[in-house]
Amino acid sequence: MKVLVVGGGGREHALCWKLKRSPSVSEVVCAPGNPGITRDARCVDISAEDVDGLMGLALAEKPDLVVIGPEVPLVLGLGNQLRAEGFPVFGPDKAAANLEGSKSFSKRLMYEAGVPTARFEVHVDVDEAVDTIRSWGAPIVVKASGLAAGKGVVVAQTEKEAIDAVRDMLSGNSFGDAGSQVVIEECLIGEEASCLFIVSGDTILPLASSQDHKALLDGDKGPNTGGMGAYSPAPCVTADVESVVLETIARPIIAALKKRGAEFIGILYAGVMLTEEGPKTLEFNVRFGDPECQPLMSRLKSDLGLVLLAAANKALDGVTLEWEEGTALCVVVTSEGYPASFEKGQVIGGLDAVEAAGAAVFHAGTAEKDGAIVNAGGRVLGVTAVAPTVKEAQSIVYGALEKLEWPGAFYRKDIGYRAVARGEG
Structure with missing residues (x-):
């Protein structure tokens, strides 16, 4: 079958990579894709947020399945429109996607459904939010209610840090419409x-x-x-x-x-x-x-x-999943300065050597310029390996990363440390 994957990040590269290796799949098309995804799919330069453009692509390509990777097109209702045209779609409709699109909706629905979660309040007024923070004390969590690409959460260790976050979101508008409401939560420990x-x-x-x-x-x-x-x-x-x-x-x-x-x-x-x-x-x-x-x-x-x-196709009942033994570990390589400001357009070399050292390289924020791979976002690469233990997977990934030729690269050196600390790595 032909599969259309929507998105162009590391997640979508991993999905395209796996779909290409699936016996049931004859062709993978990805929009917009990225330079790494071109090895595993035919990429079409249509933004994941261009619902009309994606609908036109689907009608032209007639895929047997559409897989929507990122949250934004889901919240925009791409799934609804595709299903209305008869396409099998993996990805929820707009109403269900609101579970991620609005943290205030999500928290209220958790409360309604009896789902265990942290105590919370939703605020649009700075002074009322500050009163809650001072009443509850720190540590405390402040979240922008809307989509903020995973960065709209502040785990504040002091009341001042929390108050600054609230003012930044509600008054400073640091997350645009996503921060027009804030969710304040108790800080869970564990x-x-x-x-x-x-x-x-x-x-x-x-x-x-x-x-x-x-x-x-x-x-x-x-x-x-x-x-x-x-x-x-x-x-x-x-x-x-x-x-x-x-x-x-x-x-x-x-x-x-x-x-x-x-x-x-x-x-x-x-x-x-x-x-x-x-x-x-x-x-x-x-x-x-x-x-x-x-x-x-x-x-x-x-x-x-x-x-x-x-x-x-609502035929999942009876389906089971098989997994490789051992551990798979992914280290994300970011542009230096992320999640704040960073310089784009830096040439990234050594990718073949990284893979030759036993790691798979999933592209996220990359672009091609003058025949070279350059950084085009904050999170740029996901270097991944499978091994019998966490320690062995760490050794492969971090050894492979030594082959990377990019002075502007930054990554954590301790991914998987909790499993190792538990004596289970």
């Missing part, structure tokens, strides 16, 4: 994990567990980012934890959406904190995580095309 599920109506199929590293610096220090690395499986997500997350978080939220008339087809991503009281929900996403997708696709043995098509 270990964070990513629990992803393929959802098709009432059928919910868990993916292998993974753990992201949101903070910029080693030891989970520094500002939040879109993700500096991930690995799968996450030892902290035991079979018991997975069962609790499925029954107390995934099933209730999908049922609550259905009650509102929003049937979910696609990926439900539950970011959870494993607290002393049990798993609690930090946030929901409605698509594969980035960088969690890279290690998950590296471990998946099943035919991805068949699995996603079954979900799109």
Whole structure:
């Protein structure tokens, strides 16, 4: 079958890479794609946010399946329009995508559905938000309600830091419309994990567990980012934890959406904190995580095309997934200065040598200029390897990264450290 993948980041590269290797897939088309994705798909230069352009592409290409990678086209309703034209689509409709598109909606729906989560308040007024912060004290979490590319979250260690974040979002407009509302939450304590599920109506199929590293610096220090690395499986997500997350978080939220008339087809991503009281929900996403997708696709043995098509056609019941043993680990290479300002257009060399050292290179924020690969975004590469243990996967990835020829590169040196610290690496 022919598959159209929407998006052009590291997540979409991993999906195209896996789909190309799926026996059921004869051709992969990606819009807009990136220089790395051209090795695995035919790329068409149409923005992932250009709904009309993407509809025209789908009508011209007539794919057997459309996979929508990023959250923005989902929130814009691309899934609705594609389904109206009869295309099988992996990705939720606009109403269900609001679970990620609006953190205030998501938190209220969690409360309605009885999903365990942090205490919260939603504010549009700076003074009222400041009063809440001073009443609750720190540490405390401040989130821009709308889409902020994974960066609209501040885990404030002091009241001043939280108040500055609120003023920046509501008055300084640092996140535009995404920050016109803020969600203030109590700060949950524990270990964070990513629990992803393929959802098709009432059928919910868990993916292998993974753990992201949101903070910029080693030891989970520094500002939040879109993700500096991930690995799968996450030892902290035991079979018991997975069962609790499925029954107390995934099933209730999908049922609550259905009650509102929003049937979910696609990926439900539950970011959870494993607290002393049990798993609690930090946030929901409605698509594969980035960088969690890279290690998950590296471990998946099943035919991805068949699995996603079954979900799109509401035929997921009875489908099972097979996974490679061991650990897949992805280190994200960013432009120096990310998540703040950074210089674009720097030539990136040594990519063949990195792969020759045993790692796969998934492109995210790259472009081609005068025949060379250059950085074109904050998160640029996802260097990934599979090995029997976390330590061995670390050794392969970090050894391969020594071959990278890019003085402006930055990456954490401790991805997977929690698994190693637990003695399970």
